[in-house]
Amino acid sequence: MFEILDKKILAPNIKWIRVHAPLVARSAHAGQFIVLRLHERGERIPLTLFKWSKEEGSIELVFQEVGKTTYELGSYDPGDKIMDIVGPLGKPTHIENYGTAVIVSGGVGAPIGYAVTKALKDAGNHVVSIIGFRSKQYVILEDEFRKVSDELLITTDDGSYVRKGFTTDVLKEYLEKGGKADYVFTVGPVIMMKLIAKITKEYGIKTDASLNPIMVDGTGMCGACRVTVGGEIKFACVDGPDFDAHQVDFDELMSRLVEYRPEEKIALDRYVKGVR
Amino acid sequence: MARQIKKKRVPVPEQDPKERIHNFNEVALGYTWELATEEASRCIQCPVNFAPCIKGCPVNVNIPGFIKKILEKDVKGALEIIHKTNALPGITGRVCPQEEQCEMNCVMGKLGDRINIGKLERFVADEARKMGIHPEVTMAPKNGKKVAIVGSGPAGLTAAADLVKMGYDVTVFEALHDLGGVLIYGIPEFRLPKDIVRYEVEYLKSIGVKFEKNVVIGKTYTLYELLEDYDAVFLGTGAGTPKFLNLPGVNLKGIYSANEFLTRINLMKAYKFPEYDTPIKKGKRLAVIGAGNVAMDAARSALRVGYEEVYILYRRTREYMTAREEEIAHAEEEGVKFMFLVSPVGFVGDADGNVRVVRLIMNELGEPDESGRRKPVPIPGTEFGLEVDAVVFAIGQKPNKVLYQEVPELKVTRWGTLVVDEKYRTTMRGVFAGGDAVRGESTVVLAMGDGKKAAKAIDEYIKTGEWPEEIKPQSF
Numbered sequence: 001m002f003e004i005l006d007k008k009i010l011a012p013n014i015k016w017i018r019v020h021a022p023l024v025a026r027s028a029h030a031g032q033f034i035v036l037r038l039h040e041r042g043e044r045i046p047l048t049l050f051k052w053s054k055e056e057g058s059i060e061l062v063f064q065e066v067g068k069t070t071y072e073l074g075s076y077d078p079g080d081k082i083m084d085i086v087g088p089l090g091k092p093t094h095i096e097n098y099g100t101a102v103i104v105s106g107g108v109g110a111p112i113g114y115a116v117t118k119a120l121k122d123a124g125n126h127v128v129s130i131i132g133f134r135s136k137q138y139v140i141l142e143d144e145f146r147k148v149s150d151e152l153l154i155t156t157d158d159g160s161y162v163r164k165g166f167t168t169d170v171l172k173e174y175l176e177k178g179g180k181a182d183y184v185f186t187v188g189p190v191i192m193m194k195l196i197a198k199i200t201k202e203y204g205i206k207t208d209a210s211l212n213p214i215m216v217d218g219t220g221m222c223g224a225c226r227v228t229v230g231g232e233i234k235f236a237c238v239d240g241p242d243f244d245a246h247q248v249d250f251d252e253l254m255s256r257l258v259e260y261r262p263e264e265k266i267a268l269d270r271y272v273k274g275v276r
Numbered sequence: 277m278a279r280q281i282k283k284k285r286v287p288v289p290e291q292d293p294k295e296r297i298h299n300f301n302e303v304a305l306g307y308t309w310e311l312a313t314e315e316a317s318r319c320i321q322c323p324v325n326f327a328p329c330i331k332g333c334p335v336n337v338n339i340p341g342f343i344k345k346i347l348e349k350d351v352k353g354a355l356e357i358i359h360k361t362n363a364l365p366g367i368t369g370r371v372c373p374q375e376e377q378c379e380m381n382c383v384m385g386k387l388g389d390r391i392n393i394g395k396l397e398r399f400v401a402d403e404a405r406k407m408g409i410h411p412e413v414t415m416a417p418k419n420g421k422k423v424a425i426v427g428s429g430p431a432g433l434t435a436a437a438d439l440v441k442m443g444y445d446v447t448v449f450e451a452l453h454d455l456g457g458v459l460i461y462g463i464p465e466f467r468l469p470k471d472i473v474r475y476e477v478e479y480l481k482s483i484g485v486k487f488e489k490n491v492v493i494g495k496t497y498t499l500y501e502l503l504e505d506y507d508a509v510f511l512g513t514g515a516g517t518p519k520f521l522n523l524p525g526v527n528l529k530g531i532y533s534a535n536e537f538l539t540r541i542n543l544m545k546a547y548k549f550p551e552y553d554t555p556i557k558k559g560k561r562l563a564v565i566g567a568g569n570v571a572m573d574a575a576r577s578a579l580r581v582g583y584e585e586v587y588i589l590y591r592r593t594r595e596y597m598t599a600r601e602e603e604i605a606h607a608e609e610e611g612v613k614f615m616f617l618v619s620p621v622g623f624v625g626d627a628d629g630n631v632r633v634v635r636l637i638m639n640e641l642g643e644p645d646e647s648g649r650r651k652p653v654p655i656p657g658t659e660f661g662l663e664v665d666a667v668v669f670a671i672g673q674k675p676n677k678v679l680y681q682e683v684p685e686l687k688v689t690r691w692g693t694l695v696v697d698e699k700y701r702t703t704m705r706g707v708f709a710g711g712d713a714v715r716g717e718s719t720v721v722l723a724m725g726d727g728k729k730a731a732k733a734i735d736e737y738i739k740t741g742e743w744p745e746e747i748k749p750q751s752f
Contacts, residue, residue: 023496086453221539222535233520263550
């Protein structure tokens with residue numbers, strides 16, 4: 001059992017928790033994720049690793065309440081226990097000193113974006129973080145990003161904070177103005193990653209995208225997370241989650257992500273009505 | 277002494293096919309005392325050094341010996357005879373392909389039906405469980421040496437059982453949240469109730485085997501770290517990575533690997549959704565590609581989650597199907613439809629990306645291939661479509677590479693299986709492997725046999741410290 005040590009609400013329906021998981025903490029790297037199962041009847045869901053501490057034996061997760069499992073996890077308080085956590089899973093993000101690295105994160109992609117930004121910064125890169133949110137109330141992790149970024153560009157879809165526009169607009173403007181980018185890392189909504197990849201392809205910038213498909217075991221066993229990369233079938237859980245963004249079939253990923261929408265609705269409605 | 281030969285095998289009571297396709301309860305209900313005694317009395321008790329059944333068993337269970345004990349109503353005696361070489365009789369009695377092993381050369385086969393050894397073994401295990409009887413085991417004194425077992429499937433559990441009895445401190449690491457490997461995630465409840473797997477695991481715990489769940493070796497700990505803490509490591513990591521055919525539309529929604537389909541159902545209990553959180557796609561018609569045991573498991577599970585029409589699509593003909601006769605018969609009784617000499621060439625989806633049609637082409641059988649089976653050759657111009665709501669790929673699995681992708685010392689074959697020698701030694705000192713990780717896809721009992729032999733080799737290695745300069749690959 002994995003005890004929740006601490007919890008904060010970062011934005012509407014977006015929560016931060018710190019969990020006792022020493023085995024994950026001891027070998028975690030930026031870009032990796034865990035799979036958790038809340039209880040005996042729970043499903044297995046992947047969540048990305050935001051921070052971890054070997055010394056304290058804890059990991060930090062940021063998640064958005066969208067389905068039954070994330071709502072239920074959001075209802076857990078410090079002292080409550082998660083039945084199963086396995087990880088760290090997936091290959092760590094490839095970190096090297098590229099020169100200038102631009103990290104584009106959208107919404108709840110921000111926790112991974114932060115971990116990767118920090119790792120790239122530690123590796124000696126000049127890091128430019130572009131983070132985008134729906135509106136002011138959904139802005140998360142701003143202070144964390146500021147601490148590890150040489151430049152921080154924030155945008156909101158509706159312009160309620162800093163500026164109006166999508167991360168794609170910010171990246172485009174940055175590059176058009178002659179901003180340097182030897183490497184781009186992107187994580188967030190699939191449509192955003194697809195459009196970011198389109199821009200960087202035009203500029204010929206090496207770009208990795210961190211993918212978030214549906215997973216069951218998370219260890220290469222089921223193939224639920226399969227994605228098409230460069231015409232080949234890859235399993236995001238073991239071959240990724242990072243892939244060359246210029247090779248990923250994002251449309252297929254978008255389609256596969258909503259496979260269980262009807263079932264997710266049934267489960268959530270049932271949960272909201274208090275059926276256990 | 278004139279002895280009456282009873283030619284006919286005593287039938288095993290089974291759930292009615294019409295009933296059972298609506299539940300996940302075990303299909304074969306097992307022998308009662310009366311039936312078991314009747315079947316046991318058919319055995320002509322070949323001498324142990326001759327009995328072909330013992331020779332045919334990969335772990336050489338003394339079959340006439342335990343059958344005699346059934347006649348003597350001595351469950352404990354029967355269990356102890358089996359346990360000398362097989363720690364998991366409740367499992368092997370259910371899932372072993374007895375017809376091609378112990379039962380194949382049964383002398384009774386020349387006079388009538390062969391003895392139903394599998395069901396008698398299961399009877400002993402089930403009666404012992406009901407009566408709370410455990411075998412008397414002799415435990416060697418603790419020797420202070422540690423062995424790590426990676427994977428809690430049949431190979432790992434068997435190796436763990438033997439090593440703990442030899443006095444080793446044994447820890448089994450499992451990536452999933454439940455113990456048993458393929459016995460838990462792969463083989464359906466209606467063929468192998470999970471309570472039986474749990475019972476066998478609990479028994480191993482009671483004799484001192486330690487288990488750590490939610491640990492992925494290669495991620496949570498590296499193999500190098502294990503070798504620092506343990507005197508030897510056994511890799512029983514199975515063949516868990518599913519194969520797909522890279523055909524147009526293969527990633528449409530509703531197309532599953534058998535592993536995913538079965539894992540959702542068996543491990544995650546998707547058939548109880550929404551009481552359990554994991555869903556599975558439901559619909560009217562489902563097609564399974566492949567004709568092995570896993571394909572039968574997927575097809576029969578599909579009926580039970582509510583598919584009305586389930587097809588097995590196979591590229592060769594009936595006689596080439598690799599599934600056990602019993603599984604094929606059960607699938608047929610339950611209404612699974614078989615389509616032979618067809619190969620998928622692609623999938624067509626609707627506007628939302630859900631699979632709607634499997635495109636198939638007809639085959640004819642050509643020359644035998646390297647496996648000796650006649651090769652399916654597509655007949656041009658015979659393409660047609662089969663409307664479906666879901667598809668399951670059951671065309672095989674290969675070993676999961678997570679563990680060794682960052683361990684260059686471990687050599688693998690071109691099929692992705694680990695290279696080992698006749699003593700199950702890998703190309704890395706102190707690391708042994710067995711089961712599907714070295715065989716590709718095989719059976720529970722062969723994996724157990726490997727676990728057993730590897731345990732012996734591990735004991736020998738730890739005692740002598742001997743390791744060959746070069747590993748001479750053993751083929752399986």
